[in-house]
Amino acid sequence: MSLQQPTERLRLSGITKEYPGCLANDAIDLVVLPGETHALLGENGAGKSTLMKIIYGVVRPDAGTITWQGEKVQISGPAHARQLGVGMVFQHFSLFETLTVAENIALSLPAEESRDMEALSRRIREISEHYGMALDPDRHVHTLSVGAQQRVEIVRCLLQDIRLLILDEPTSVLTPQEVRELFRTLKTLAAEGVSILFISHKLDEVTELCNAATVLRNGKVTGNCNPQDVTSEDLARMMVGDDTPLNQNYQKAQGGNTALQIKALNFRPEDPFGVTIEGLNLEVKAGEILGIAGVAGNGQDELCALLSGEEMSAAGEINLLGNNISRLLPEARRKLGFAFVPEERLGRGAVPNMSLVDNALLSASHRGLKKNGWINYGKVRDYALQVIDKYNVKCANEDAQAKSLSGGNLQKFIIGREIEQKPKLLVCSHPTWGVDIGAAILIRHALINLRDEGSAIVVVSEDIDELYQISDRIGAICDGKLSPVRPTNEVGIETLGQWMAGQFSNGGEAAHA
Amino acid sequence: MLKLEKRQSDSRLMGYMSPVIAIVMTLICGALLFAFLGHNPGEALYTFFITPLEDTYGWTELGVKVAPLLLCAMGLTLCYRAQIWNIGAEGQFIMGALGGGYAALQFLDAESSWVLVPVLLAGAASGLAWGGIAALLKTRFNANEILTTIMLNYIALNLLLWAVHGPLKDPGGFNFPESAMFADAAILPLFSDSYRLNISILFALFFMVAIWTLMARSWVGYQIHVMGEDAKAAKYAGFSSKTLTWVVLLACGALAGLAGVSEVSGPIGQLVPQLSPGYGYAAIIVVFLGRMHPLGILLASMLLALTFMGGEMVQIQLSLPKSLTGLFQGMLLFFLLAADLLISYRIVFQPRTARA
Numbered sequence: 001m002s003l004q005q006p007t008e009r010l011r012l013s014g015i016t017k018e019y020p021g022c023l024a025n026d027a028i029d030l031v032v033l034p035g036e037t038h039a040l041l042g043e044n045g046a047g048k049s050t051l052m053k054i055i056y057g058v059v060r061p062d063a064g065t066i067t068w069q070g071e072k073v074q075i076s077g078p079a080h081a082r083q084l085g086v087g088m089v090f091q092h093f094s095l096f097e098t099l100t101v102a103e104n105i106a107l108s109l110p111a112e113e114s115r116d117m118e119a120l121s122r123r124i125r126e127i128s129e130h131y132g133m134a135l136d137p138d139r140h141v142h143t144l145s146v147g148a149q150q151r152v153e154i155v156r157c158l159l160q161d162i163r164l165l166i167l168d169e170p171t172s173v174l175t176p177q178e179v180r181e182l183f184r185t186l187k188t189l190a191a192e193g194v195s196i197l198f199i200s201h202k203l204d205e206v207t208e209l210c211n212a213a214t215v216l217r218n219g220k221v222t223g224n225c226n227p228q229d230v231t232s233e234d235l236a237r238m239m240v241g242d243d244t245p246l247n248q249n250y251q252k253a254q255g256g257n258t259a260l261q262i263k264a265l266n267f268r269p270e271d272p273f274g275v276t277i278e279g280l281n282l283e284v285k286a287g288e289i290l291g292i293a294g295v296a297g298n299g300q301d302e303l304c305a306l307l308s309g310e311e312m313s314a315a316g317e318i319n320l321l322g323n324n325i326s327r328l329l330p331e332a333r334r335k336l337g338f339a340f341v342p343e344e345r346l347g348r349g350a351v352p353n354m355s356l357v358d359n360a361l362l363s364a365s366h367r368g369l370k371k372n373g374w375i376n377y378g379k380v381r382d383y384a385l386q387v388i389d390k391y392n393v394k395c396a397n398e399d400a401q402a403k404s405l406s407g408g409n410l411q412k413f414i415i416g417r418e419i420e421q422k423p424k425l426l427v428c429s430h431p432t433w434g435v436d437i438g439a440a441i442l443i444r445h446a447l448i449n450l451r452d453e454g455s456a457i458v459v460v461s462e463d464i465d466e467l468y469q470i471s472d473r474i475g476a477i478c479d480g481k482l483s484p485v486r487p488t489n490e491v492g493i494e495t496l497g498q499w500m501a502g503q504f505s506n507g508g509e510a511a512h513a
Numbered sequence: 514m515l516k517l518e519k520r521q522s523d524s525r526l527m528g529y530m531s532p533v534i535a536i537v538m539t540l541i542c543g544a545l546l547f548a549f550l551g552h553n554p555g556e557a558l559y560t561f562f563i564t565p566l567e568d569t570y571g572w573t574e575l576g577v578k579v580a581p582l583l584l585c586a587m588g589l590t591l592c593y594r595a596q597i598w599n600i601g602a603e604g605q606f607i608m609g610a611l612g613g614g615y616a617a618l619q620f621l622d623a624e625s626s627w628v629l630v631p632v633l634l635a636g637a638a639s640g641l642a643w644g645g646i647a648a649l650l651k652t653r654f655n656a657n658e659i660l661t662t663i664m665l666n667y668i669a670l671n672l673l674l675w676a677v678h679g680p681l682k683d684p685g686g687f688n689f690p691e692s693a694m695f696a697d698a699a700i701l702p703l704f705s706d707s708y709r710l711n712i713s714i715l716f717a718l719f720f721m722v723a724i725w726t727l728m729a730r731s732w733v734g735y736q737i738h739v740m741g742e743d744a745k746a747a748k749y750a751g752f753s754s755k756t757l758t759w760v761v762l763l764a765c766g767a768l769a770g771l772a773g774v775s776e777v778s779g780p781i782g783q784l785v786p787q788l789s790p791g792y793g794y795a796a797i798i799v800v801f802l803g804r805m806h807p808l809g810i811l812l813a814s815m816l817l818a819l820t821f822m823g824g825e826m827v828q829i830q831l832s833l834p835k836s837l838t839g840l841f842q843g844m845l846l847f848f849l850l851a852a853d854l855l856i857s858y859r860i861v862f863q864p865r866t867a868r869a
Contacts, residue, residue: 310748330751340749348745353523354738361735362750373732404522 008070009034009164009195010055015064017050024050025061026219032164032212037186037196039206039227041239042216043408043436048199051216052166055197056088057081069163087157088166091173093149095141102137105156128155131185146295147178154185165189166197171205175295176464176497183209201437202465203232215239239437250448252488253472255285259456260307260425265316265326267306275299277306277480280316284425289447289457290485291471293464293500299480300460301343304429307458308340309333320425335366337424341415341431343460345407349414352403356395356413359402360384364421383420391416392442408439415443419450426450427458432466444470464496478502517858527856532802532813535848542844552831560830561823561837571822573708577780578818579811581606581789583717584772585796586803586810587724588765593800594728595761596741601647601662602769603793604669605640609770610777611673612639614784617695617777618681628699632778633771640770641763643669648762652755658762666793677784692784701779713775720768725807737761769793790821791839798846817842 010032017025024047032038042048053059055066057075066073068084075081081088095104102121106114114120121137128135133151141149150170157165167186171179186196186209200206206213207227215223215238223238260283267277277299284290294300305311307318309330318326325333340363342348350359361369361380369380384398391412395405402410411431418426431447432440447470451457460477461467467474468488475485476499483499498504543561544554565571585602592599613636620628647665650656674690683693701711728734740747740757747754772792781788795817802817803810824838 308749309751329753330749334751342749344745347743348749351739351743351746353742358735358738362739362746365732365750370732374730375732375735377730401522 007033008067009036010069011067012051012055013065013067015051015054015061015066017047017054017059017061019050023219025054027064028216028219028221030214030221032195032197034163034195035190035193036212037190037198037210039210039213040197040199040216041203041206041213041235043239043438046216046239046436047219048216049168052088052168052197052199055081055164056086056166082160085161085163086166087160087162087164089150089153089157089168089170091168091170093153095149095152097142098140100138100140101135101144101152104141104152105137105159108156109159123159124155127158131155131158131188132181133185145178146173147175147181150174150178150182151185158189162194164195164197166199168199169201170198171200171202172462173295175500176493177501179205203235204465206235207232236437250444250470253288253451255288255456255472256454257286258283259286259321260284260458261317261319263317263319265306265318266314267302267311268314269302269311275302275480277302277313280480280482282482282485284456284458286424286456287451287454288472289451289459289470291467291474291488292458292460292477292482293467293474293496294460294462294477295500296462298478300429300477302480303477304340304342304427304460307427308338308342331366334363334421337422339363339418339421339423339426341411341418341426341428343429343433345410345414346403350402350410353401355399355401356388356393356405357381357384357398359413360387360417362417364417367421383417387413387416387420390420391446408435411435412439412442415446419446422453423450423455425456425458427460429460430462431459432463433461440466464493468493476500476504478504514862516861517854518861520857520859523857524855524859527852528804531852531856532804532809532849534852535802535845536816538848538852539841539844542848543841546840550833552833557827557831557833561827561841562819564830565819565822565826570708573704573710574822575815575818576710576714578792578821579814580713580717581772581776581792582796582799582814582817583721583811584713584775585765585769585793586799586814587717587720587807588768589796589800590728590805590807590810591724591737591761592765593805594741595737595757596744597651597758597761598659599644599647599662599762599765600659600797601644601665601793602765602796603789603791604662604666605643605766605769606773606776606789606793607666607669607673608643608766609636609640609773610784610788611669611676611773612636612642612770613774614692614695614777615676615681617699618692618784620699621693621696623696623698626698626702628696629701629778632699633774636774636778637767637771640773641767643770644762644764644766645759647766648759651762652758673784673788674786677786681784683783690786694783695778699778700782701775709780711775711779713772713779716771716775720771721807721811733757733760769796795821795842798842798849801849802845817845820845 008031012028012030015025015028028051040048050059054061057077057080066075102117102124105124106117106120124135124137133155135151135155141152170182174182190196198210210227213225213227214221217239227235262280262282265277265280269276275298306313309328313326316326317324320336320338323336325336346352357380360383361375364383369376369383381398388395388398393413394409415431431443447457459467459471471488473485474488474491474496476483476496478500479502483504540558544558547554547557566575585606589599589602613632616632616635643665647658647662650661651658677690677692681692683691701713703711736752737757739750740752740754744754777784777788799810799813799817803813820838820841824835827833827837828835
């Protein structure tokens with residue numbers, strides 16, 4: 001392809017951006033054609049976000065040129081980018097919850113366009129209906145579901161004459177139904193000639209939606225392909241390199257005796273934004289992984305904190321191998337075989353400013369690492385080294401501060417620290433959230449191994465593919481209530497989506513009554 | 514154009530350099546100050562920092578002042594590690610002096626040095642109780658410990674003033690607001706009759722090592738550290754923040770109380786209205802200047818002790834006010850806090866052209 005070809009919508013050549021201590025983008029070339037849905041793939045820290053910010057004018061490249069519809073441009077900022085016809089939907093929405101949909105959209109428009117609110121409402125209605133994303137312009141944003149809020153962001157981009165739409169991990173917050181609706185919209189847009197840059201970790205989505213892909217690794221382009229012609233495995237291989245095993249087909253397990261039994265658990269949070277849990281029942285067997293799906297903020301955090309002992313329930317029983325642990329402190333629960341991987345890695349699962357050695361001690365002290373109130377640092381160091389070695393944690397050394405590790409490596413460390421305690425019950429909250437593929441595979445392997453050794457595992461996650469992959473039984477939580485829990489291969493994605501939206505008969509565990 | 518940029522990880526070097534920068538800046542500003550006051554800066558600084566240490570007596574006097582500073586500072590280190598911002602070492606120091614002094618006044622006829630045991634214990638217990646009030650308010654009512662401990666400092670000071678003007682006033686003391694002189698047996702033993710340095714410096718060094726060990730090796734020390742660094746991680750691990758708050762405030766109170774009683778049953782020998790030149794406050798600066806590390810704290814307490822002596826020296830030799838001590842201590846803390854910014858940030862030069 002030559003520079004003269006005017007059919008190209010966007011061409012980046014030699015884009016380089018260096019941050020202190022890190023070359024985020026290293027001579028990146030990228031071509032996006034009109035009507036093309038182009039996936040940008042790569043592990044965390046591969047440089048995807050930086051590249052998107054460069055295209056949207058948030059960040060300026062150190063070197064390289066941007067050619068927009070055949071003309072060289074210097075994008076001076078997001079306003080300039082929007083003027084050119086570039087729209088971007090960020091992972092975290094920038095909406096005012098107390099304003100209506102139309103008011104939110106008006107805020108991002110030039111003053112002359114936002115004066116006539118009625119005309120604007122009409123346009124919002126027209127556009128949203130045209131693309132199959134029904135939106136009521138007069139609704140307040142805080143009353144909308146997460147999926148609908150995302151539609152507001154997209155419609156906001158579409159109101160302008162848009163040529164290129166950038167979506168940063170748009171599906172990570174959506175239920176399966178919402179994902180399908182989003183994809184329909186995106187396909188309509190593409191058919192009308194709009195180019196789409198789609199960032200995602202989920203390879204199935206990429207193969208379903210995209211007809212071009214660029215793979216980044218360590219700030220460099222490592223591959224180009226058409227996802228329609230290759231398999232998800234090929235894409236994964238390009239992302240992680242050649243030395244990571246990709247096998248992800250796990251046998252489902254039956255499970256044995258009951259390890260964890262929760263009866264009629266009640267909890268009223270002090271936090272006004274917390275979720276109330278009422279009459280929650282759950283049974284987990286030894287040697288099985290039980291997956292709990294759900295959109296964030298539906299009681300997952302509260303359930304985990306009640307299990308770990310960080311919060312105490314108002315009423316109900318939590319039985320771990322026959323011991324009622326509901327009134328025990330966290331350390332006493334751990335002594336009985338409980339282990340917990342919290343959602344927040346830095347600032348809960350690990351102390352950011354402390355070394356890995358000190359962090360190894362955080363939850364594992366009861367494994368003979370202390371005696372009569374004195375710490376045996378020799379053993380603690382051995383334990384930290386064991387975890388670092390066995391879980392392939394990349395760090396300067398065991399004295400490195402936890403905050404100096406990448407998210408994936410820190411998560412491997414925390415998971416390793418919990419698993420090496422040989423727990424009878426492991427609770428994992430979002431075990432691979434924001435973690436690169438290589439680390440995610442390692443973490444899933446470790447969980448399966450622990451299951452096969454006879455431990456009970458509860459995985460709380462928003463990543464449905466992952467839950468289907470590793471869970472032996474699956475359920476969903478919505479507004480503090482638990483759906484029925486059934487063997488994973490009996491629960492279709494439709495049913496699970498309904499459960500996640502709260503459409504189930506009662507809060508009990510029907511399958512086990 | 515200068516710009517601050519966050520470092521990827523904290524600079525260890527700047528952690529050590531920051532106190533040095535603070536000291537240098539304090540000296541520069543001190544020199545300017547002396548110049549504006551009409552004194553030769555070099556000479557005045559010499560009088561402030563060097564003259565006090567030109568003879569053995571000066572060094573022993575340094576020890577006399579290091580002992581209370583070091584005891585208070587080690588107690589405060591525990592609190593600050595746990596991010597409990599106890600400003601109340603001064604009040605705990607005064608209460609220790611008052612409680613211990615009260616005990617000493619019950620034994621005015623004592624002959625045996627064993628009397629020191631109840632005196633010192635009474636002092637430590639009084640300081641501990643004073644720290645306990647702050648702990649109770651914090652854990653029971655979630656009252657901000659910075660405010661409560663500052664207020665408790667004033668209450669302690671006024672209790673002392675009331676005591677020496679009232680119930681504990683020496684009946685044979687010509688109505689001076691002072692207690693009777695303690696019995697010789699209730700005075701801490703000296704190393705030599707020529708100097709005022711007593712064995713309280715050994716208490717201070719002992720507790721320095723003890724708390725160092727506690728923080729570096731013990732489970733409770735680890736818990737304190739985690740709680741201070743990351744309250745959510747402490748909760749995750751199941752550490753009780755209430756218990757730890759009690760532990761650090763009681764321990765600090767007891768140490769500051771011991772420092773207080775050592776002062777009245779040491780160099781002073783009786784209860785007087787001005788029994789602390791501000792050791793409890795200066796100890797706060799000691800902790801930060803010493804990077805919360807015991808050896809650093811030892812050096813920092815020597816420097817702060819020197820500022821007390823230097824203040825007296827410029828008053829005697831240059832007839833400048835003794836309050837220069839407070840000024841130098843204030844500048845030290847000010848520059849230290851400013852320089853600490855460079856631990857997690859660095860200054861970069863950015864050409865103006867980068868952003869139009």
